[in-house]
Each structure stands twice: as C-alpha cells, then as structure tokens.
Amino acid sequence: MSSTAALMPLAARGARPLAGRVRVPGDxxxxxxxxxxxxxxxxxxxxxxxxxxxxxxxxxxxxxxxxxxxxxxxxxxxxxxxxxxxxxxxxxxxxxxxxxxxxxxxxxxxxxxxxxxxxxxxxxxxxxxxxxxxxxxxxxxxxxxxxxxxxxxxxxxxxxxxxxxxxxxxxxxxxxxxxxxxxxxxxxxxxxxxxxxxxxxxxxxxxxxxxxxxxxxxxxxxxxxxxxxxxxxxxxxxxxxxVPADPSSAAFPLVAALLVPGSDVILDNVMTNPLRTGLITTLREMGASIEEVARREDGGEAMADLRVRASDLVGVEVPPDRAPAMIDEYPVLAVAAAFATGRTVMRGLKELRVKESDRLAATADLLRVNGVTVTIDGDDMIVEGLGAGRGLPPGGGLVASHMDHRIAMSALVMGLASEKPVSVDDAAFIATSFPGFVETMRGLGADIG
Incomplete structure (x- = not known):
C-alpha cells in the first residue's frame, strides 16, 4: 500500500457534449x-x-x-x-x-x-x-x-x-x-x-x-x-x-457537465446530506442547472439523482462557514470559477493546507499553469474568471498532482473545456477515491488518455 509506483501521466482535451447516466462510486x-x-x-x-x-x-x-x-x-x-x-x-x-x-x-x-x-x-x-x-x-x-x-x-x-x-x-x-x-x-x-x-x-x-x-x-x-x-x-x-454515491466523487463529472457546452448528464443515487452539499449550493448560486429528482432516504442518509446541464456561470463569494460542507470540493470549484464571468472569492480555506497535499497551494498552481489568474490572501482564494467574452482558460499546462487524487481529477476536468489540453503528471492516486474515473468520464464522452 505504501510502496512507490510508476508515474501515470494523463491528459484531457476539449470534448463533445457530455451525455449519459452514470453512478459514481459509493461514498x-x-x-x-x-x-x-x-x-x-x-x-x-x-x-x-x-x-x-x-x-x-x-x-x-x-x-x-x-x-x-x-x-x-x-x-x-x-x-x-x-x-x-x-x-x-x-x-x-x-x-x-x-x-x-x-x-x-x-x-x-x-x-x-x-x-x-x-x-x-x-x-x-x-x-x-x-x-x-x-x-x-x-x-x-x-x-x-x-x-x-x-x-x-x-x-x-x-x-x-x-x-x-x-x-x-x-x-x-x-x-x-x-x-x-x-x-x-x-x-x-x-x-x-x-x-x-x-x-x-x-x-x-x-x-x-x-x-x-x-x-x-x-x-x-x-x-x-x-x-x-x-x-x-x-x-x-x-x-x-x-452506501449512496459519493458527492465528492460526483463533483467531477458534475462540474465537467456544467463546463462542456451542450452537456446533459444524470448522476444516480448521489448523497444529498445537507452537510455535504456545499458545492451544489455554491454552483447553483453561480447559475448552474442542477436538478434533484427521485429523492429518497436510506439509513438516515438523503440521496437523489442529479440532472446536470451545461450552464453559464458567474463569480460569487463563498462564505467561510460553508467550508465544512464542501472541504474536498474546492479544487474542482476553483476550476468552475475559472470558466465563470467575474471574480470568485472562496474564504476560510485553512483546512486545505493539511490535506493530501497543501491543497490550497496546489489548486492555485493548477490554475496558474493553465493561464488563470488566482490569488491566495491568507486563507482565502480569489479566482478571476474568464467567462463571457474573455474567452476560455488557455489550458495547455502540466499540473503537478502532489499525490493528491482531487488535484489530478480537477485538472482533467479543466482540460475537457479549456482551449488546449491539460495534462497531469501522475493520475495513479485517483484510484484511492474514484476507481474507474477515466472509464466513467469516457463513457460520458470525455477525451482523456
């Protein structure tokens, strides 16, 4: 488990509209x-x-x-x-x-x-x-x-x-x-x-x-x-x-569907516990089309199918008290913010510094190497979106994953909608939380390889 393995580089490039119905792995x-x-x-x-x-x-x-x-x-x-x-x-x-x-x-x-x-x-x-x-x-x-x-x-x-x-x-x-x-x-x-x-x-x-x-x-x-x-x-x-589908794993096809024009995706049986849905709340504030259908409950946990359609996003300010409900989703939210119109400010991200990597610094690096302006101010991250007439994020960067599965997946999501492909130096650690990620995304129409 702790032994080193060969690097597994991957790249994602502009995709046709994502479409289909998938169930991401269990929570x-x-x-x-x-x-x-x-x-x-x-x-x-x-x-x-x-x-x-x-x-x-x-x-x-x-x-x-x-x-x-x-x-x-x-x-x-x-x-x-x-x-x-x-x-x-x-x-x-x-x-x-x-x-x-x-x-x-x-x-x-x-x-x-x-x-x-x-x-x-x-x-x-x-x-x-x-x-x-x-x-x-x-x-x-x-x-x-x-x-x-x-x-x-x-x-x-x-x-x-x-x-x-x-x-x-x-x-x-x-x-x-x-x-x-x-x-x-x-x-x-x-x-x-x-x-x-x-x-x-x-x-x-x-x-x-x-x-x-x-x-x-x-x-x-x-x-x-x-x-x-x-x-x-x-x-x-x-x-x-x-075990319902993991909302932290669902975040990646969900954001990809929002960013790739013409996409329409259904994610089955996703946990909708309100203490885990800060990302959905934030994306809806940004203008995302995310519809909950077939709501149900099992073992005290709420779940629903999520229909996600491509949307034009706008920048927002994310309050610090929302961080516990979306602490694992900030890297992919930052990717969404790069495609939004205007500035997105994410406050109170101290906990990101002690994740699998210094996830705050790694997320900022992910955006910068792909042509997006991002600032770290104390424990806040500020992303200058490139939507509405300013064009798409340039992409073309090689992202250092820092052995962090969420950084790797976020980078690949970015590559699906940016001008140029985005590469990640090592995608091997994706298997820690989302085995079959690449196959799942390809099944929706993504070009990753």
Whole structure:
C-alpha cells in the first residue's frame, strides 16, 4: 500500500457534449464507517455499494488485522462479522492506511477504546499529515502514544485504554474526523462522551452510530454548532448499510457537465446530506442547472439523482462557514470559477493546507499553469474568471498532482473545456477515491488518455 509506483501521466482535451447516466462510486465516508462500526458490532453487517478504492480497502484490511472477519461477496457487496465494542485483538502487523487520512484517524479513535497496541502507518503523503489533533483528545481518554515521528506524525504506535474515560471535548477546528475519533473511542467508556463543535461538520458517524444501535443525541450549540452526546458501552448490533454515491466523487463529472457546452448528464443515487452539499449550493448560486429528482432516504442518509446541464456561470463569494460542507470540493470549484464571468472569492480555506497535499497551494498552481489568474490572501482564494467574452482558460499546462487524487481529477476536468489540453503528471492516486474515473468520464464522452 505504501510502496512507490510508476508515474501515470494523463491528459484531457476539449470534448463533445457530455451525455449519459452514470453512478459514481459509493461514498467514501460512509464506506469507512460501515466497515469500522461493523467490526465494533456484534453479529453480521452487510454492506452494498461499498467504495472499493484503495483508501477503503486499507480500512477493510485494518479491521481484519484487528480481529473482525471482513469478506467481499460481490461487486460492492461486503459482510463484516464484528468483535463487539472494546473487542479488538492486537494486530499481528502494522496497520497500513496508504493515502487515507480518514481511515487512519477514525481507526485511531476506535483502537483508543480497546486494550490493544497497534502501529499506524501510511504512504509518504499520509506521513506528512498532522495526527496531533486526533491524539490530543484520545490521550485524555486514556490512550497512550508509545512511539511516534517528530510532530506526532506517522508512523505512530498507539496503546488503547484499558479503562477508557468519557470526556467533554470542544473541537479546536471543524473536523468530522476529530469528532468521529472521539465518539468511536467513547463507545468503550462508561457514562457520556460529549463533542462540541462550533461549526457543524458532516454527521455520518452520528447517523451510523444510531443505525447500529447506539444512543446518540445531537442538539444545536451556538449559531452554527452542535453538541453531540454518546451514551457509552452500548452493544452495537450488525446492520444493513446501503452506501449512496459519493458527492465528492460526483463533483467531477458534475462540474465537467456544467463546463462542456451542450452537456446533459444524470448522476444516480448521489448523497444529498445537507452537510455535504456545499458545492451544489455554491454552483447553483453561480447559475448552474442542477436538478434533484427521485429523492429518497436510506439509513438516515438523503440521496437523489442529479440532472446536470451545461450552464453559464458567474463569480460569487463563498462564505467561510460553508467550508465544512464542501472541504474536498474546492479544487474542482476553483476550476468552475475559472470558466465563470467575474471574480470568485472562496474564504476560510485553512483546512486545505493539511490535506493530501497543501491543497490550497496546489489548486492555485493548477490554475496558474493553465493561464488563470488566482490569488491566495491568507486563507482565502480569489479566482478571476474568464467567462463571457474573455474567452476560455488557455489550458495547455502540466499540473503537478502532489499525490493528491482531487488535484489530478480537477485538472482533467479543466482540460475537457479549456482551449488546449491539460495534462497531469501522475493520475495513479485517483484510484484511492474514484476507481474507474477515466472509464466513467469516457463513457460520458470525455477525451482523456
């Protein structure tokens, strides 16, 4: 998982109108959580629509090494025989999460509530990402860092608590990963574990904990925040989980359909949880034609089919409090902004600096190398759009992916509508979140190769 591989350069060039109906891979956040909670439950969990990308497969392997039985029964179909809350076994080898920050951080929380010791590691990109924000609260709950790299970066050896303590924890930054790690550790603690967040972040962990039988209460806290209370030491039971299509993956064909003239695309079964749809909200403010049809719900998660038609976009100002609902989508939003009329200002993007790459800098570089004027002002990004008479973005650039799947896909989307093809130095990491991306886009009519 952490081994190096040959570079996989790709280029995208101006396409005929995109058309067709596709289902992008299952939601990555739901897929990780289904495997972890299935492993912490008693009995069998069945999962359909699981994202079979490298990130999620790393979490599946980690659950096996921690003692759960995890079996693939068909495309996207998996079963998990759980070990119960606090029932993890000491893994016989390192838990290698490859490029997956979500898998690594959530499993740290789950291990923190079990009396086992585990070594956590990942690829070169994941080794650069901060783990202190996860370690701070779980150490308060009784876990111990036995070994770590300078700055509390991977590899980290973590000893879970024999007698976990419940805590009340206010997250220092809006982070669903931090919140989820605390709640997962809190499953093994007596009493109430409480997480307070000043900005509401994606709530998949709370919804799925309830789906597996935990007692979770969520109430407002302040103008934008929430207070989440978990009653500890539940007996989670195996459950059926239907994984909707990932809105973060849907973002790429969605934006491509908006930018390529004449396009008309339907994206099936996309999650429409309001804490994940900041991109759709923003694009609609910019004038995008995005229609929700066949709305439905499963396991507490809303979903719908999205019909997307090519649209003339205008620049907008994106408020900082929207960032948690679209933190992974800013690179492709920046690409959309390059084609819009006028200026787009995206505020409050500090979290982009600690993603798979410094995603804020990488996004700016992506645009600049393709002839778009972009400014970074503190934690804000300002894109000068080239729409309405100013022509298309020139394109023609070679984009450095920085081992970041979302930068690579955003660059390829840009190439489909710019004057000249756009190339990316390495598209191999796209498989971490969107296996089959190139084939999916080609199926809609995209010229990528």
């Amino acid at each position: 990555k956040s739901i897929s990780h959580r289904a495997l972890i909670l299935g492993a912490l439950a008693v009995g069998r969990t069945t999962v359909t629509g699981l994202l079979e990308g490298e990130d999620v497969l790393a979490t599946a392997q980690a659950m096996r090494l921690l003692g759960a039985t995890v079996t693939r029964t068909g495309p996207g179909a998996w079963t998990v025989e759980g070990v119960g809350v606090g029932g993890f076994a000491a893994p016989p080898e390192t838990l290698d999460f490859g490029n997956s920050g979500t898998g690594c951080r959530l499993v740290m929380g789950a291990v923190a509530g079990s009396p086992v010791t585990a070594m956590f590691d990942g690829d070169a990109s994941l080794r650069r990402r901060p783990m202190r924000r996860i370690l701070d609260p779980i150490l308060k709950m009784g876990a111990t860092v036995v070994q770590s790299t300078e700055g509390d970066r991977l590899p980290v050896m973590l000893a879970g608590a024999r007698d976990p303590l419940p805590i009340e924890y206010t997250t220092p930054v809006p982070s669903a990963q931090v919140k989820s790690a605390v709640l997962l550790a809190g499953l093994s603690a007596p009493g109430h574990t409480v997480v307070i967040e000043s900005e509401a972040t994606r709530d998949h962990t709370e919804k799925m904990l309830a789906h597996f039988g935990a007692d979770v209460t969520v109430v407002p806290d302040g103008p934008h925040g929430r207070r989440i209370t978990l009653v500890g030491q539940p007996e989670l039971h195996g459950a059926d989980v239907v």
